[in-house]
Amino acid sequence: MNQLIDPFDRHITYLRVSVTDHCNYRCHYCRDEDHQTHTRRSEVLSFEEIAKIVRLFAELGVTKVRLTGGEPLLRKDILYLTKMLGEIPGLTDIPLSTNAHLLPTMASQLMDYGINRLNISLDTLNPQRHKDITRGGDLDIVIKGIDKAIEVGMGPIKLNMVVMKGINDDEIEEMVEFAIGRGLDIRFIETMPIGLAGIEAVDRHYSEAEILERIQKRYGNKLIAQKAKQTDGPAKALLIEDTNTRVATISAVSNHFCGTCNRVRMTAKGDLVLCLGQEDSVSLRDAIRSSMTDDEIKALIVSAITKKPEKHVFSSVIDNISNRQMVEIGG
Ligand code: SAM
Numbered sequence: 397m398n399q400l401i402d403p404f405d406r407h408i409t410y411l412r413v414s415v416t417d418h419c420n421y422r423c424h425y426c427r428d429e430d431h432q433t434h435t436r437r438s439e440v441l442s443f444e445e446i447a448k449i450v451r452l453f454a455e456l457g458v459t460k461v462r463l464t465g466g467e468p469l470l471r472k473d474i475l476y477l478t479k480m481l482g483e484i485p486g487l488t489d490i491p492l493s494t495n496a497h498l499l500p501t502m503a504s505q506l507m508d509y510g511i512n513r514l515n516i517s518l519d520t521l522n523p524q525r526h527k528d529i530t531r532g533g534d535l536d537i538v539i540k541g542i543d544k545a546i547e548v549g550m551g552p553i554k555l556n557m558v559v560m561k562g563i564n565d566d567e568i569e570e571m572v573e574f575a576i577g578r579g580l581d582i583r584f585i586e587t588m589p590i591g592l593a594g595i596e597a598v599d600r601h602y603s604e605a606e607i608l609e610r611i612q613k614r615y616g617n618k619l620i621a622q623k624a625k626q627t628d629g630p631a632k633a634l635l636i637e638d639t640n641t642r643v644a645t646i647s648a649v650s651n652h653f654c655g656t657c658n659r660v661r662m663t664a665k666g667d668l669v670l671c672l673g674q675e676d677s678v679s680l681r682d683a684i685r686s687s688m689t690d691d692e693i694k695a696l697i698v699s700a701i702t703k704k705p706e707k708h709v710f711s712s713v714i715d716n717i718s719n720r721q722m723v724e725i726g727g
Pocket of ligand 1: 419465468493495515516517586597726
């Protein structure tokens with residue numbers, strides 16, 4: 397039975413776990429130019445600690461755990477963690493978010509270890525733009541990674557494109573065609589003003605309404621509205637007729653989907669973050685490294701959930717400057 401119910405009657409069934417705050421890419425909306433990751437190994441939760449915390453969440457009613465980062469595939473022996481999580485009773489879904497750079501060599505093993513559902517960040521199909529946006533990424537390797545994931549049978553795979561005015565907004569239709577060609581879903585994400593990097597990206601904001609207008613114009617009556625699947629989260633999906641591709645938008649800025657929010661996040665250092673738009677967190681690392689019993693830690697989690705705010709506050713951007721970078725919270 398789910399015991400994680402917040403004061404707004406939202407049932408928390410989804411935990412996003414950042415396994416590292418290191419990333420091989422430096423996307424400019426995710427971390428600011430000077431941001432360095434200096435986290436010491438001892439500060440980061442071990443796999444045993446992550447698995448124990450996830451087990452406690454599962455006992456409280458969480459059924460879905462997404463592995464994210466930083467870049468989760470950079471964490472050494474990540475497959476060992478996926479195996480540990482796969483053995484936790486009650487978890488029914490363990491997807492992973494990645495920039496795909498390491499998929500050419502890791503997709504097959506991930507599949508063997510039960511990770512089949514992926515969200516892949518891909519903001520452009522132009523190699524130079526990709527290099528610029530990610531500050532050094534390699535589009536060719538990313539596409540090889542996507543194709544490898546498809547080849548080994550992973551799915552469903554969702555592409556995530558952060559749409560930015562004047563940077564990649566001219567590629568919306570091309571990205572949909574890319575997704576159709578490979579039978580993938582695609583989601584267009586509004587840039588969120590989180591951390592200095594996100595706030596700097598605000599003037600490149602491209603709204604959900606503009607994105608949908610473009611999709612409507614191109615695909616018109618081929619769009620079939622979809623009932624939200626359990627795996628959709630805040631995305632609103634449209635199936636393109638005669639394809640396997642669903643197009644969706646995630647509009648954290650234009651719209652509040654907070655009323656149906658079912659998620660919380662845990663950073664690589666074990667901070668439980670209740671909402672992307674808030675500074676508050678509770679250290680589960682301190683709890684797990686103390687003499688607290690499992691029941692006491694569960695009580696701490698239940699109590700933290702009562703502090704989940706009703707909605708995120710992105711509108712007063714200046715008031716919302718956070719020292720945290722997206723790369724640390726895990727998206
Ligand atoms: N490295 C993995 C990846 O590339 O997907 C996982 C971590 S990344 C922080 C998770 C997601 O957060 C990505 O889809 C990324 O595009 C998104 N993201 C980061 N900063 C963002 C921002 N300011 N606004 C909207 N989405 C953002």
